Amino acid sequence: MFTGLVEEVGRVAKIDVHGENHRILIEAKETPKELKTGNSIAVSGVCLTALDITPTSFCADLAKETWTLTSFSRITEGALINLELPLKADGRMGGHMVQGHVDGTGKLLEFVRIPNAHDYWLRIEIPRELEKYVVFKGSIAIEGISLTVAKLEGLVCTIAIIPHTIEMTNLKSLKPGDPVNIETDIVAKYLEKWMSKGRESSLEVGELVAKGF
Numbered sequence: 017m018f019t020g021l022v023e024e025v026g027r028v029a030k031i032d033v034h035g036e037n038h039r040i041l042i043e044a045k046e047t048p049k050e051l052k053t054g055n056s057i058a059v060s061g062v063c064l065t066a067l068d069i070t071p072t073s074f075c076a077d078l079a080k081e082t083w084t085l086t087s088f089s090r091i092t093e094g095a096l097i098n099l100e101l102p103l104k105a106d107g108r109m110g111g112h113m114v115q116g117h118v119d120g121t122g123k124l125l126e127f128v129r130i131p132n133a134h135d136y137w138l139r140i141e142i143p144r145e146l147e148k149y150v151v152f153k154g155s156i157a158i159e160g161i162s163l164t165v166a167k168l169e170g171l172v173c174t175i176a177i178i179p180h181t182i183e184m185t186n187l188k189s190l191k192p193g194d195p196v197n198i199e200t201d202i203v204a205k206y207l208e209k210w211m212s213k214g215r216e217s218s219l220e221v222g223e224l225v226a227k228g229f
Contacts, residue, residue, distance in 0.1 A: 018058045020111035020155075020162025022098040022185045023047060026059075028091055029073065036080040038088075043073045047099045056116070058100040060186065061160030061197040062086050063116025086118050087159065087195045096186040098160045111162025112155035113202055120146055121195040122158070125172065127187065136177040138163075138187070140196060147171055148208070149200035157199040161185050 026044035042059065051057065051066045051074055058064075064076035083089060091097070103109070122140040129136050140158065142150060150156055150173055154165050161181065167174035182188050190196065 017103050018063075018100050018114040018116055018160070019103050019107075019109055020100070020114040020157045020160060022100055022161055024099045025096050025184070025186055026099045028093055028095045028097060031091070031093055038078045038083050039075055040078065040088075040091075041068075041073060041075050042097065042099075044099055045072065047101065048072055048074050050101055056102050058098070058102075058114070058116045058160050060087060060097045061114070061116065061157055061199055062088070062118055085121070087121055087197045089121075090195055096189040098186050100160060112157075114157045114160070114162060114199055115202060116160075117199060118197045119143075119149075119200050120198055122146075122173070122198045124190055124192055124194045124196055126192055127177075127190065130176070134179055136179075136182065137166075138175045138177050140173050140175070140198075141171050142173050142198060144171060146198060146200055149204040151204070154204070155201045157197075159186060159190075159196050160199075161187070 024044050024047045026042045028040055029043045030041040032039040048069055049071055051069050053067060053069060055066045056063050057066050059076060062082065066074045066076060068075040078088060120143040122142045125139040125141055127136060127138050150165055150168055152165055152168055156163055156165055163175045165173055166176045
């Protein structure tokens with residue numbers, strides 16, 4: 017499990033194509049030092065398996081589905097990607113629960129500075145099938161970054177971004193029209209399932225509360 021707090025921005029140094037599969041070589045200064053072969057690592061929000069590790073790089077294999085259904089479809093050699101190691105058992109939950117299982121890709125509409133402020137507005141068009149999982153002031157992971165929804169107008173999700181987040185992530189390298197990985201809050205998915213079962217088995221609000229909600 018991850019928390020959506022990016023630890024380092026790496027660089028895609030090489031992309032090898034093997035039939036319908038891809039292998040990417042990622043260079044980074046610090047993250048590879050903590051990896052062992054077979055470890056999980058979140059790469060721009062996608063949980064991948066680290067292979068061929070050196071002190072400054074690692075590889076990861078991507079199946080056709082992972083490549084085509086995530087923002088990896090736009091990357092080229094030299095692209096910046098967000099890196100996060102899994103949460104340790106004794107670690108602090110600083111962001112929100114992120115699995116590294118991308119639900120879909122949104123389209124970056126604009127990334128503009130807020131007038132008379134140091135912060136920025138990030139506006140993303142989200143897929144229609146994910147709209148039901150996105151709520152005002154709810155959590156959402158964009159490119160593996162734990163963020164908070166500031167506004168939701170139809171399929172347009174607006175997020176306030178502070179300068180630190182820009183400095184410590186790959187957001188600074190993205191441009192309008194780029195696809196971005198989206199993982200919605202897993203709690204919303206469980207609630208949807210329980211409420212659906214509730215319609216069949218008379219699950220009431222009191223029972224949801226008893227389950228911790």
